[in-house]
Amino acid sequence: MMTAHAAVIALYARALAYFNPALSTSSAAALASVTIAQADRERIDARLLVALIAVESRWNPDAVSSAGARGLGQLMPATARGLRVDTDDPAQNVAGAAHYLRVLLDRFAGRDGQTRYRLALAAYNAGTGAVDRYGGVPPYAQTRAYVARVMALWRRLAGR
Numbered sequence: 001m002m003t004a005h006a007a008v009i010a011l012y013a014r015a016l017a018y019f020n021p022a023l024s025t026s027s028a029a030a031l032a033s034v035t036i037a038q039a040d041r042e043r044i045d046a047r048l049l050v051a052l053i054a055v056e057s058r059w060n061p062d063a064v065s066s067a068g069a070r071g072l073g074q075l076m077p078a079t080a081r082g083l084r085v086d087t088d089d090p091a092q093n094v095a096g097a098a099h100y101l102r103v104l105l106d107r108f109a110g111r112d113g114q115t116r117y118r119l120a121l122a123a124y125n126a127g128t129g130a131v132d133r134y135g136g137v138p139p140y141a142q143t144r145a146y147v148a149r150v151m152a153l154w155r156r157l158a159g160r
Helices: 004-019 025-042 046-057 077-083 090-107 113-126 128-134 141-157
Strands: none
Touching: 004 025, 004 046, 025 046, 025 090, 046 090, 046 113, 046 141, 077 090, 090 113, 113 128, 113 141
């Protein structure tokens, strides 16, 4: 009989495999376990972390953006260095993404719930300087679409 924890990991692993069908069953399960553990560690909803990484890389550990962001959480090299994570190690990349998201959520803690999450996601995508400069989500089409996609996917994963 499967434990409740194993059932949750299996459920998350299926979601990750949906986003990246190239993931093996064992890789999906390992990434699901790391994602849940890091979300718990950083006190964030694991479904939000799943949504963020799905939008960032479609759960492709080898993803590299044209700007040089790397891995699952598409961390920029300077950000990864500051977080002391290896972008090419999927578990470290997830840990870095989770921690960076926590830092951003804490930065906007004084805002109402929806605004806080939207600003943190915008800062994850465009940088805190852009969010500060515009006093909110920057008017960049890519950032606005990114925030909307992550928020919509998070709601869908949460069954809302």
